[in-house]
Amino acid sequence: MMKKQLVELAHARSGDKGDIANIALFAPDQATYDLLAREVTTERVQTHFEGIVTGKVERFEAPNVLALNFVLHGALNGGASRSLRSDALGKSLSSALLRMEIEV
Protein backbone atom coordinates (compact mmCIF):
# COMPACT_ATOMS: atom_id res chain seq x y z
CA MET A 1 0.00 0.00 0.00
CA MET A 2 1.17 3.50 -0.79
CA LYS A 3 -0.43 6.91 -0.80
CA LYS A 4 -1.01 9.05 -3.85
CA GLN A 5 -2.45 12.51 -4.22
CA LEU A 6 -5.55 12.69 -6.45
CA VAL A 7 -3.82 15.23 -8.67
CA GLU A 8 -1.61 12.38 -9.92
CA LEU A 9 -4.61 10.21 -10.76
CA ALA A 10 -7.50 12.34 -11.97
CA HIS A 11 -8.74 15.74 -13.12
CA ALA A 12 -11.69 17.77 -11.94
CA ARG A 13 -14.01 20.72 -12.65
CA SER A 14 -16.22 22.56 -10.19
CA GLY A 15 -19.28 24.72 -10.68
CA ASP A 16 -21.71 26.78 -8.62
CA LYS A 17 -25.46 27.01 -8.13
CA GLY A 18 -26.44 29.35 -5.31
CA ASP A 19 -24.59 28.18 -2.20
CA ILE A 20 -24.05 24.68 -3.61
CA ALA A 21 -20.89 23.68 -5.45
CA ASN A 22 -20.33 20.54 -7.45
CA ILE A 23 -16.98 18.93 -8.18
CA ALA A 24 -16.77 16.30 -10.87
CA LEU A 25 -13.74 14.03 -10.57
CA PHE A 26 -12.63 12.29 -13.78
CA ALA A 27 -10.68 9.05 -13.97
CA PRO A 28 -8.46 8.19 -16.97
CA ASP A 29 -9.54 4.52 -17.09
CA GLN A 30 -11.89 1.95 -15.55
CA ALA A 31 -9.35 0.68 -12.98
CA THR A 32 -8.72 4.20 -11.67
CA TYR A 33 -12.46 4.88 -11.64
CA ASP A 34 -13.01 1.79 -9.48
CA LEU A 35 -10.20 2.90 -7.16
CA LEU A 36 -11.64 6.43 -6.84
CA ALA A 37 -15.14 5.04 -6.28
CA ARG A 38 -13.75 2.95 -3.40
CA GLU A 39 -11.48 5.56 -1.81
CA VAL A 40 -13.02 8.97 -2.45
CA THR A 41 -16.10 8.49 -0.33
CA THR A 42 -18.68 11.05 0.68
CA GLU A 43 -17.30 10.97 4.24
CA ARG A 44 -13.71 11.58 3.13
CA VAL A 45 -14.74 14.53 0.98
CA GLN A 46 -16.82 15.96 3.81
CA THR A 47 -13.79 15.80 6.13
CA HIS A 48 -11.44 17.13 3.45
CA PHE A 49 -13.48 20.31 3.05
CA GLU A 50 -13.85 21.08 6.74
CA GLY A 51 -13.65 24.83 7.25
CA ILE A 52 -15.01 25.53 3.75
CA VAL A 53 -18.20 23.48 3.43
CA THR A 54 -20.85 24.05 6.11
CA GLY A 55 -23.51 21.61 4.86
CA LYS A 56 -23.66 18.01 3.74
CA VAL A 57 -21.77 16.38 0.89
CA GLU A 58 -23.46 14.02 -1.57
CA ARG A 59 -21.86 11.77 -4.18
CA PHE A 60 -23.30 10.74 -7.54
CA GLU A 61 -21.76 8.40 -10.07
CA ALA A 62 -21.51 8.77 -13.84
CA PRO A 63 -19.65 5.59 -14.80
CA ASN A 64 -20.34 6.20 -18.50
CA VAL A 65 -17.83 9.06 -18.42
CA LEU A 66 -15.76 7.56 -15.58
CA ALA A 67 -16.71 10.37 -13.23
CA LEU A 68 -17.75 10.86 -9.63
CA ASN A 69 -19.77 13.99 -8.95
CA PHE A 70 -19.66 15.53 -5.49
CA VAL A 71 -22.31 18.02 -4.43
CA LEU A 72 -21.21 20.28 -1.58
CA HIS A 73 -23.98 22.12 0.23
CA GLY A 74 -23.10 25.40 1.92
CA ALA A 75 -19.80 25.48 0.04
CA LEU A 76 -19.75 29.03 -1.25
CA ASN A 77 -20.08 31.37 1.72
CA GLY A 78 -23.70 32.03 0.75
CA GLY A 79 -23.17 31.90 -3.03
CA ALA A 80 -21.11 33.77 -5.62
CA SER A 81 -23.02 37.05 -5.40
CA ARG A 82 -23.02 37.02 -1.60
CA SER A 83 -19.55 35.63 -0.83
CA LEU A 84 -16.66 37.56 0.71
CA ARG A 85 -14.13 35.03 -0.62
CA SER A 86 -11.68 35.55 -3.48
CA ASP A 87 -12.88 32.32 -5.08
CA ALA A 88 -16.52 33.34 -4.89
CA LEU A 89 -17.57 30.95 -7.66
CA GLY A 90 -15.74 27.98 -6.19
CA LYS A 91 -13.92 27.45 -9.50
CA SER A 92 -10.86 26.19 -7.63
CA LEU A 93 -12.63 23.81 -5.24
CA SER A 94 -11.89 21.24 -7.94
CA SER A 95 -8.14 21.60 -7.49
CA ALA A 96 -8.57 21.71 -3.71
CA LEU A 97 -10.15 18.24 -3.92
CA LEU A 98 -7.11 17.04 -5.92
CA ARG A 99 -4.97 17.65 -2.82
CA MET A 100 -6.57 14.63 -1.16
CA GLU A 101 -4.33 11.59 -0.61
CA ILE A 102 -5.70 8.08 -1.04
CA GLU A 103 -4.34 4.55 -0.60
CA VAL A 104 -3.52 2.94 -3.92
Place this chain on the structure above:
Amino acid sequence: MKSVRIAGGLGFYGDSWRPIKASIERGNVQYVASDHLAELTLAILQKDRQRDPNLGYTRDFAPMLIDLLPIAIPRGIKFVLNAGGLNPMAAREVLLGALKKFGMKLKAGVVLGDSVLERLDELQEVGVSLAHMDTGADIATVRDRLLFASAYLGARPLVEAIDAGADIVLTGRVADAALFLAPMVHELGWRWDDWDKLAQGIVVGHLLECSGQATGGNFGGDWRSIPNLAHIGYPIAEVWENGDAVISKAPGTGGRVNFETLREQLLYEVHDPRHYITPDVEVDMTTLRLDEIAPDEVRVTGATGRPAPELFKIIAGYEDGVMGQAMLGYAWPDALAKAQLAAEIIHQQMVEVGLQAEEVVVEYMGYNSIHGPLADPTHARDLNEVYLRIAVRCADKKEAAKLGRLFPPLALSGPPFIGGAGGMIEPRGLLGIWPTLAPRAVIEEYIRVSVEES
Protein backbone atom coordinates in the same frame (compact mmCIF):
# COMPACT_ATOMS: atom_id res chain seq x y z
CA MET B 1 -31.64 12.54 -42.27
CA LYS B 2 -32.38 16.19 -41.51
CA SER B 3 -30.03 18.04 -39.17
CA VAL B 4 -29.42 21.52 -37.76
CA ARG B 5 -26.10 23.20 -36.96
CA ILE B 6 -26.00 25.51 -33.95
CA ALA B 7 -23.12 27.67 -32.69
CA GLY B 8 -22.54 28.32 -29.02
CA GLY B 9 -22.49 32.06 -28.35
CA LEU B 10 -21.39 33.86 -25.23
CA GLY B 11 -21.07 31.99 -21.94
CA PHE B 12 -21.79 35.03 -19.76
CA TYR B 13 -22.33 38.81 -19.83
CA GLY B 14 -18.91 40.16 -20.72
CA ASP B 15 -17.66 37.16 -22.71
CA SER B 16 -15.95 37.67 -26.09
CA TRP B 17 -17.95 37.33 -29.30
CA ARG B 18 -14.89 37.17 -31.56
CA PRO B 19 -14.96 33.34 -31.66
CA ILE B 20 -18.59 33.48 -32.84
CA LYS B 21 -17.33 35.15 -36.03
CA ALA B 22 -15.26 32.06 -36.82
CA SER B 23 -18.31 29.84 -36.21
CA ILE B 24 -20.37 31.99 -38.58
CA GLU B 25 -17.71 32.32 -41.30
CA ARG B 26 -16.29 28.81 -41.23
CA GLY B 27 -18.69 26.71 -39.13
CA ASN B 28 -21.60 26.47 -41.57
CA VAL B 29 -24.12 27.12 -38.78
CA GLN B 30 -27.80 28.06 -39.09
CA TYR B 31 -28.25 29.39 -35.55
CA VAL B 32 -26.28 31.11 -32.83
CA ALA B 33 -27.59 30.55 -29.29
CA SER B 34 -26.06 32.84 -26.70
CA ASP B 35 -26.20 32.71 -22.90
CA HIS B 36 -25.72 36.10 -21.26
CA LEU B 37 -27.19 35.34 -17.82
CA ALA B 38 -25.44 33.78 -14.85
CA GLU B 39 -27.26 33.69 -11.52
CA LEU B 40 -25.60 36.87 -10.39
CA THR B 41 -26.09 38.69 -13.71
CA LEU B 42 -29.72 39.40 -12.83
CA ALA B 43 -28.47 41.32 -9.78
CA ILE B 44 -26.29 43.53 -11.96
CA LEU B 45 -29.23 44.09 -14.30
CA GLN B 46 -31.54 44.93 -11.42
CA LYS B 47 -29.15 47.70 -10.35
CA ASP B 48 -29.20 49.05 -13.91
CA ARG B 49 -33.01 48.96 -13.97
CA GLN B 50 -33.26 50.74 -10.61
CA ARG B 51 -31.15 53.53 -12.09
CA ASP B 52 -33.03 53.65 -15.40
CA PRO B 53 -36.31 51.79 -16.08
CA ASN B 54 -35.28 51.44 -19.74
CA LEU B 55 -32.28 49.27 -18.76
CA GLY B 56 -32.19 45.81 -17.18
CA TYR B 57 -30.91 43.83 -20.19
CA THR B 58 -27.30 42.83 -20.91
CA ARG B 59 -25.95 45.75 -22.87
CA ASP B 60 -23.36 43.71 -24.77
CA PHE B 61 -25.94 42.14 -27.06
CA ALA B 62 -26.63 45.11 -29.37
CA PRO B 63 -22.98 45.84 -30.26
CA MET B 64 -22.47 42.09 -30.62
CA LEU B 65 -25.35 41.73 -33.08
CA ILE B 66 -24.42 44.86 -35.02
CA ASP B 67 -20.94 43.37 -35.41
CA LEU B 68 -22.13 39.86 -36.33
CA LEU B 69 -25.25 40.50 -38.42
CA PRO B 70 -23.41 41.75 -41.54
CA ILE B 71 -21.76 38.33 -41.85
CA ALA B 72 -24.77 36.40 -40.49
CA ILE B 73 -27.59 37.85 -42.61
CA PRO B 74 -26.21 36.74 -46.00
CA ARG B 75 -25.99 33.23 -44.58
CA GLY B 76 -29.53 33.30 -43.18
CA ILE B 77 -28.32 32.70 -39.62
CA LYS B 78 -30.78 33.25 -36.77
CA PHE B 79 -30.02 34.20 -33.16
CA VAL B 80 -31.51 33.10 -29.86
CA LEU B 81 -30.32 35.09 -26.85
CA ASN B 82 -31.37 35.48 -23.22
CA ALA B 83 -29.89 38.99 -23.26
CA GLY B 84 -33.31 40.44 -22.41
CA GLY B 85 -32.47 39.77 -18.77
CA LEU B 86 -35.00 41.56 -16.59
CA ASN B 87 -36.32 43.74 -19.39
CA PRO B 88 -36.68 41.86 -22.71
CA MET B 89 -39.10 44.48 -24.10
CA ALA B 90 -36.58 47.30 -23.63
CA ALA B 91 -33.90 45.09 -25.19
CA ARG B 92 -36.08 44.58 -28.25
CA GLU B 93 -36.69 48.33 -28.59
CA VAL B 94 -32.93 48.87 -28.57
CA LEU B 95 -32.49 46.10 -31.12
CA LEU B 96 -35.22 47.39 -33.45
CA GLY B 97 -33.72 50.88 -33.23
CA ALA B 98 -30.26 49.58 -34.09
CA LEU B 99 -31.54 47.45 -36.97
CA LYS B 100 -33.35 50.46 -38.48
CA LYS B 101 -30.28 52.64 -38.06
CA PHE B 102 -28.15 50.15 -39.99
CA GLY B 103 -30.86 49.49 -42.54
CA MET B 104 -31.37 45.85 -41.64
CA LYS B 105 -34.88 44.47 -42.08
CA LEU B 106 -35.34 41.59 -39.64
CA LYS B 107 -37.99 40.11 -37.36
CA ALA B 108 -37.25 40.34 -33.65
CA GLY B 109 -39.13 38.08 -31.26
CA VAL B 110 -39.43 38.52 -27.54
CA VAL B 111 -40.45 36.08 -24.80
CA LEU B 112 -42.11 37.57 -21.72
CA GLY B 113 -43.46 36.20 -18.48
CA ASP B 114 -40.41 34.85 -16.66
CA SER B 115 -40.33 37.68 -14.13
CA VAL B 116 -42.61 36.89 -11.18
CA LEU B 117 -41.47 39.54 -8.69
CA GLU B 118 -44.74 41.46 -9.09
CA ARG B 119 -46.75 38.24 -8.77
CA LEU B 120 -45.37 36.77 -5.56
CA ASP B 121 -48.49 37.61 -3.50
CA GLU B 122 -50.64 35.99 -6.13
CA LEU B 123 -48.45 32.88 -6.13
CA GLN B 124 -48.66 32.62 -2.34
CA GLU B 125 -52.44 33.08 -2.45
CA VAL B 126 -52.79 30.02 -4.70
CA GLY B 127 -50.71 28.02 -2.22
CA VAL B 128 -47.15 28.30 -3.56
CA SER B 129 -44.97 28.49 -0.44
CA LEU B 130 -41.88 29.95 -2.17
CA ALA B 131 -39.81 28.27 0.55
CA HIS B 132 -36.07 28.01 -0.15
CA MET B 133 -35.55 24.95 -2.35
CA ASP B 134 -32.44 23.71 -0.53
CA THR B 135 -32.92 24.83 3.07
CA GLY B 136 -36.73 24.99 3.33
CA ALA B 137 -36.49 28.46 4.90
CA ASP B 138 -39.55 30.75 4.84
CA ILE B 139 -39.47 33.46 2.16
CA ALA B 140 -40.78 35.93 4.75
CA THR B 141 -37.20 36.17 6.04
CA VAL B 142 -36.09 37.91 2.81
CA ARG B 143 -39.34 39.03 1.19
CA ASP B 144 -38.91 42.79 1.79
CA ARG B 145 -35.33 42.66 0.46
CA LEU B 146 -36.09 40.92 -2.85
CA LEU B 147 -34.70 42.62 -5.95
CA PHE B 148 -35.84 40.19 -8.62
CA ALA B 149 -37.58 36.84 -8.99
CA SER B 150 -37.50 35.06 -12.33
CA ALA B 151 -38.70 31.64 -13.40
CA TYR B 152 -36.55 29.46 -15.63
CA LEU B 153 -38.76 29.02 -18.70
CA GLY B 154 -38.46 26.13 -21.12
CA ALA B 155 -38.00 26.13 -24.89
CA ARG B 156 -41.68 26.21 -25.94
CA PRO B 157 -42.20 29.99 -26.19
CA LEU B 158 -38.85 30.30 -27.96
CA VAL B 159 -39.99 27.75 -30.54
CA GLU B 160 -43.20 29.73 -30.91
CA ALA B 161 -41.17 32.85 -31.73
CA ILE B 162 -39.01 31.01 -34.29
CA ASP B 163 -42.14 29.39 -35.79
CA ALA B 164 -43.57 32.91 -36.17
CA GLY B 165 -40.57 33.88 -38.31
CA ALA B 166 -38.33 35.60 -35.78
CA ASP B 167 -34.76 36.02 -37.01
CA ILE B 168 -33.65 37.07 -33.54
CA VAL B 169 -35.31 35.83 -30.34
CA LEU B 170 -34.69 37.77 -27.12
CA THR B 171 -35.67 36.21 -23.82
CA GLY B 172 -35.24 36.87 -20.14
CA ARG B 173 -34.52 34.01 -17.74
CA VAL B 174 -34.90 30.66 -19.48
CA ALA B 175 -33.11 27.39 -18.80
CA ASP B 176 -29.73 27.96 -20.49
CA ALA B 177 -30.00 24.81 -22.58
CA ALA B 178 -33.49 25.83 -23.77
CA LEU B 179 -31.81 28.50 -25.95
CA PHE B 180 -30.32 25.61 -27.91
CA LEU B 181 -33.23 23.17 -27.67
CA ALA B 182 -35.60 25.67 -29.31
CA PRO B 183 -33.94 25.70 -32.77
CA MET B 184 -33.66 21.89 -32.66
CA VAL B 185 -37.38 21.47 -31.96
CA HIS B 186 -38.26 24.02 -34.66
CA GLU B 187 -35.99 22.55 -37.34
CA LEU B 188 -36.28 18.85 -36.58
CA GLY B 189 -39.98 18.73 -35.76
CA TRP B 190 -39.57 17.04 -32.40
CA ARG B 191 -42.69 16.57 -30.27
CA TRP B 192 -42.87 17.72 -26.65
CA ASP B 193 -43.09 14.10 -25.51
CA ASP B 194 -40.12 12.84 -27.53
CA TRP B 195 -38.36 12.57 -24.19
CA ASP B 196 -35.15 10.93 -25.40
CA LYS B 197 -34.70 13.42 -28.26
CA LEU B 198 -35.42 16.35 -25.95
CA ALA B 199 -32.90 14.90 -23.49
CA GLN B 200 -30.25 14.74 -26.22
CA GLY B 201 -31.11 18.33 -27.13
CA ILE B 202 -30.69 19.49 -23.54
CA VAL B 203 -27.35 17.70 -23.21
CA VAL B 204 -26.12 19.36 -26.41
CA GLY B 205 -27.34 22.73 -25.15
CA HIS B 206 -25.69 22.15 -21.79
CA LEU B 207 -22.40 21.32 -23.55
CA LEU B 208 -22.59 24.52 -25.63
CA GLU B 209 -23.90 27.06 -23.12
CA CYS B 210 -20.55 27.97 -21.51
CA SER B 211 -18.64 28.97 -24.67
CA GLY B 212 -14.95 28.04 -24.37
CA GLN B 213 -15.46 25.74 -21.40
CA ALA B 214 -16.43 22.99 -23.87
CA THR B 215 -13.48 23.55 -26.18
CA GLY B 216 -10.52 23.45 -23.81
CA GLY B 217 -11.01 26.60 -21.77
CA ASN B 218 -10.72 26.18 -18.00
CA PHE B 219 -9.67 22.58 -18.67
CA GLY B 220 -8.61 20.77 -15.52
CA GLY B 221 -6.83 17.92 -17.30
CA ASP B 222 -3.64 18.34 -19.30
CA TRP B 223 -4.19 22.08 -19.86
CA ARG B 224 -0.76 22.48 -21.49
CA SER B 225 -1.92 20.27 -24.34
CA ILE B 226 -4.71 22.68 -25.41
CA PRO B 227 -3.45 24.61 -28.46
CA ASN B 228 -3.90 28.30 -29.23
CA LEU B 229 -6.28 29.42 -26.48
CA ALA B 230 -5.76 32.99 -27.72
CA HIS B 231 -7.91 32.09 -30.74
CA ILE B 232 -10.17 29.52 -29.12
CA GLY B 233 -13.14 28.29 -31.14
CA TYR B 234 -16.50 28.11 -29.41
CA PRO B 235 -18.41 24.84 -29.68
CA ILE B 236 -20.67 24.00 -32.61
CA ALA B 237 -23.24 21.19 -32.60
CA GLU B 238 -24.84 19.35 -35.47
CA VAL B 239 -27.98 17.58 -34.28
CA TRP B 240 -29.95 15.08 -36.35
CA GLU B 241 -33.68 14.27 -36.34
CA ASN B 242 -33.12 11.13 -34.26
CA GLY B 243 -31.32 13.16 -31.58
CA ASP B 244 -27.77 12.06 -32.36
CA ALA B 245 -25.31 14.93 -32.30
CA VAL B 246 -21.70 15.81 -33.09
CA ILE B 247 -19.86 18.54 -31.22
CA SER B 248 -17.04 20.33 -33.05
CA LYS B 249 -15.66 23.84 -33.59
CA ALA B 250 -14.78 25.98 -36.60
CA PRO B 251 -11.73 24.85 -38.63
CA GLY B 252 -8.56 26.78 -37.90
CA THR B 253 -9.56 27.88 -34.41
CA GLY B 254 -7.68 27.11 -31.20
CA GLY B 255 -8.80 24.96 -28.32
CA ARG B 256 -9.75 21.30 -28.34
CA VAL B 257 -12.93 19.25 -28.57
CA ASN B 258 -12.44 15.71 -27.33
CA PHE B 259 -13.78 13.23 -24.77
CA GLU B 260 -11.82 14.94 -21.99
CA THR B 261 -12.92 18.52 -22.61
CA LEU B 262 -16.56 17.53 -23.18
CA ARG B 263 -16.93 15.26 -20.16
CA GLU B 264 -15.70 18.10 -17.95
CA GLN B 265 -18.40 20.37 -19.34
CA LEU B 266 -21.05 17.62 -19.22
CA LEU B 267 -21.06 17.59 -15.41
CA TYR B 268 -20.45 21.32 -14.93
CA GLU B 269 -23.03 22.74 -12.49
CA VAL B 270 -24.83 19.38 -12.45
CA HIS B 271 -25.98 17.76 -9.23
CA ASP B 272 -27.51 14.31 -9.84
CA PRO B 273 -26.61 13.31 -13.42
CA ARG B 274 -29.38 10.68 -13.42
CA HIS B 275 -31.97 13.37 -12.72
CA TYR B 276 -30.94 16.57 -14.46
CA ILE B 277 -34.16 18.55 -14.29
CA THR B 278 -35.08 21.15 -16.91
CA PRO B 279 -38.47 22.72 -17.68
CA ASP B 280 -38.84 20.59 -20.85
CA VAL B 281 -37.54 17.18 -19.82
CA GLU B 282 -35.79 15.36 -17.00
CA VAL B 283 -32.50 14.08 -18.37
CA ASP B 284 -30.49 10.99 -17.48
CA MET B 285 -26.90 11.77 -18.46
CA THR B 286 -25.56 8.41 -17.33
CA THR B 287 -26.92 6.57 -20.37
CA LEU B 288 -25.09 8.70 -22.92
CA ARG B 289 -21.85 8.09 -24.78
CA LEU B 290 -19.20 10.53 -25.94
CA ASP B 291 -17.21 9.08 -28.85
CA GLU B 292 -14.28 10.79 -30.57
CA ILE B 293 -14.93 10.29 -34.29
CA ALA B 294 -12.33 12.67 -35.78
CA PRO B 295 -9.94 15.35 -34.51
CA ASP B 296 -12.06 17.94 -32.67
CA GLU B 297 -15.28 15.99 -33.36
CA VAL B 298 -17.17 14.06 -30.69
CA ARG B 299 -20.41 12.18 -31.23
CA VAL B 300 -23.01 12.43 -28.45
CA THR B 301 -25.64 9.69 -28.31
CA GLY B 302 -27.86 7.90 -25.87
CA ALA B 303 -29.06 10.49 -23.34
CA THR B 304 -32.49 9.45 -22.11
CA GLY B 305 -35.40 11.55 -20.92
CA ARG B 306 -38.36 11.32 -18.61
CA PRO B 307 -41.48 13.52 -18.62
CA ALA B 308 -40.96 17.18 -17.81
CA PRO B 309 -41.36 18.19 -14.16
CA GLU B 310 -44.57 19.66 -12.78
CA LEU B 311 -42.60 22.37 -10.99
CA PHE B 312 -40.62 25.25 -12.50
CA LYS B 313 -37.57 26.64 -10.74
CA ILE B 314 -37.61 30.29 -9.75
CA ILE B 315 -34.46 32.19 -8.88
CA ALA B 316 -34.86 35.22 -6.66
CA GLY B 317 -32.23 37.57 -5.33
CA TYR B 318 -32.28 39.64 -2.14
CA GLU B 319 -30.07 42.32 -0.66
CA ASP B 320 -27.76 40.75 1.88
CA GLY B 321 -25.49 43.49 3.16
CA VAL B 322 -22.54 45.34 1.67
CA MET B 323 -18.99 44.13 1.21
CA GLY B 324 -16.05 46.36 2.04
CA GLN B 325 -12.60 45.10 1.11
CA ALA B 326 -8.99 46.21 1.11
CA MET B 327 -5.64 44.78 -0.02
CA LEU B 328 -1.95 45.42 0.52
CA GLY B 329 1.14 43.47 -0.58
CA TYR B 330 4.21 42.54 1.51
CA ALA B 331 7.62 41.44 0.24
CA TRP B 332 10.14 38.78 1.27
CA PRO B 333 11.61 38.15 3.79
CA ASP B 334 8.85 36.95 6.11
CA ALA B 335 6.15 38.23 3.76
CA LEU B 336 3.41 36.15 5.36
CA ALA B 337 4.40 37.11 8.91
CA LYS B 338 4.30 40.79 7.96
CA ALA B 339 0.87 40.44 6.36
CA GLN B 340 -0.32 38.63 9.48
CA LEU B 341 0.91 41.45 11.70
CA ALA B 342 -0.87 43.96 9.43
CA ALA B 343 -4.07 41.91 9.79
CA GLU B 344 -3.74 42.08 13.58
CA ILE B 345 -3.30 45.84 13.47
CA ILE B 346 -6.38 46.24 11.28
CA HIS B 347 -8.36 43.95 13.59
CA GLN B 348 -7.54 46.07 16.64
CA GLN B 349 -8.37 49.25 14.78
CA MET B 350 -11.67 47.84 13.50
CA VAL B 351 -12.68 47.33 17.11
CA GLU B 352 -11.50 50.80 18.12
CA VAL B 353 -13.35 52.63 15.35
CA GLY B 354 -16.39 50.51 16.15
CA LEU B 355 -16.69 48.98 12.69
CA GLN B 356 -19.82 46.82 12.80
CA ALA B 357 -19.14 43.77 10.62
CA GLU B 358 -21.46 40.78 10.48
CA GLU B 359 -18.70 38.72 8.94
CA VAL B 360 -14.96 39.13 8.34
CA VAL B 361 -12.78 37.17 5.91
CA VAL B 362 -8.98 37.41 6.08
CA GLU B 363 -7.02 35.99 3.16
CA TYR B 364 -3.33 35.96 2.30
CA MET B 365 -3.14 36.19 -1.48
CA GLY B 366 -0.23 34.21 -2.83
CA TYR B 367 -0.69 31.78 0.02
CA ASN B 368 -4.29 30.80 0.82
CA SER B 369 -6.79 33.19 -0.79
CA ILE B 370 -8.12 30.56 -3.19
CA HIS B 371 -7.77 27.28 -1.29
CA GLY B 372 -8.41 28.72 2.17
CA PRO B 373 -7.87 26.19 4.96
CA LEU B 374 -6.80 23.58 2.39
CA ALA B 375 -3.71 25.57 1.32
CA ASP B 376 -0.44 23.67 1.82
CA PRO B 377 1.65 25.44 4.52
CA THR B 378 4.96 23.86 3.40
CA HIS B 379 6.36 26.99 1.75
CA ALA B 380 4.54 29.54 3.89
CA ARG B 381 7.73 30.84 5.44
CA ASP B 382 9.70 31.79 2.34
CA LEU B 383 7.11 33.21 -0.06
CA ASN B 384 8.39 36.02 -2.31
CA GLU B 385 5.34 38.13 -1.59
CA VAL B 386 1.94 37.95 0.09
CA TYR B 387 -1.05 40.23 -0.27
CA LEU B 388 -3.24 40.73 2.76
CA ARG B 389 -6.91 40.92 1.78
CA ILE B 390 -9.59 41.64 4.32
CA ALA B 391 -13.28 41.63 3.42
CA VAL B 392 -16.19 42.54 5.70
CA ARG B 393 -19.94 42.24 5.35
CA CYS B 394 -21.75 45.23 6.85
CA ALA B 395 -25.30 46.54 7.03
CA ASP B 396 -24.63 49.47 4.72
CA LYS B 397 -22.11 51.14 2.45
CA LYS B 398 -21.02 53.75 4.99
CA GLU B 399 -20.07 51.10 7.51
CA ALA B 400 -18.29 48.94 4.90
CA ALA B 401 -16.25 51.92 3.67
CA LYS B 402 -14.63 52.27 7.11
CA LEU B 403 -12.45 49.24 6.44
CA GLY B 404 -10.70 50.75 3.40
CA ARG B 405 -9.75 53.88 5.32
CA LEU B 406 -7.78 51.83 7.85
CA PHE B 407 -5.34 50.54 5.22
CA PRO B 408 -3.42 53.60 3.85
CA PRO B 409 -1.68 54.43 7.19
CA LEU B 410 -0.09 50.96 7.10
CA ALA B 411 2.19 52.32 4.37
CA LEU B 412 4.18 54.36 6.89
CA SER B 413 3.12 52.96 10.23
CA GLY B 414 2.94 49.20 9.70
CA PRO B 415 5.38 46.35 9.01
CA PRO B 416 8.00 47.00 6.27
CA PHE B 417 8.27 46.51 2.51
CA ILE B 418 4.89 47.01 0.95
CA GLY B 419 3.79 47.10 -2.67
CA GLY B 420 0.62 47.12 -4.67
CA ALA B 421 -1.28 49.67 -2.59
CA GLY B 422 -3.88 50.05 -5.30
CA GLY B 423 -6.07 52.61 -3.59
CA MET B 424 -9.45 52.11 -2.01
CA ILE B 425 -11.93 49.60 -3.38
CA GLU B 426 -15.56 50.79 -3.56
CA PRO B 427 -17.88 48.82 -1.27
CA ARG B 428 -20.30 46.65 -3.22
CA GLY B 429 -23.80 45.36 -2.46
CA LEU B 430 -24.09 41.65 -1.74
CA LEU B 431 -26.92 39.57 -3.08
CA GLY B 432 -28.37 36.44 -1.54
CA ILE B 433 -29.80 33.90 -3.97
CA TRP B 434 -33.19 32.33 -3.21
CA PRO B 435 -34.02 29.32 -5.37
CA THR B 436 -37.61 28.11 -5.09
CA LEU B 437 -40.28 26.19 -7.02
CA ALA B 438 -43.72 26.89 -8.46
CA PRO B 439 -46.22 24.77 -10.42
CA ARG B 440 -45.71 24.93 -14.17
CA ALA B 441 -49.28 26.11 -14.86
CA VAL B 442 -49.08 29.30 -12.77
CA ILE B 443 -45.91 30.32 -14.60
CA GLU B 444 -46.95 29.30 -18.11
CA GLU B 445 -50.21 31.22 -17.79
CA TYR B 446 -48.30 34.50 -18.10
CA ILE B 447 -45.88 33.62 -20.89
CA ARG B 448 -46.29 35.84 -23.94
CA VAL B 449 -44.50 35.85 -27.28
CA SER B 450 -44.44 38.71 -29.73
CA VAL B 451 -42.62 39.15 -33.04
CA GLU B 452 -42.08 42.52 -34.69
CA GLU B 453 -40.26 43.61 -37.84
CA SER B 454 -37.68 46.39 -37.89
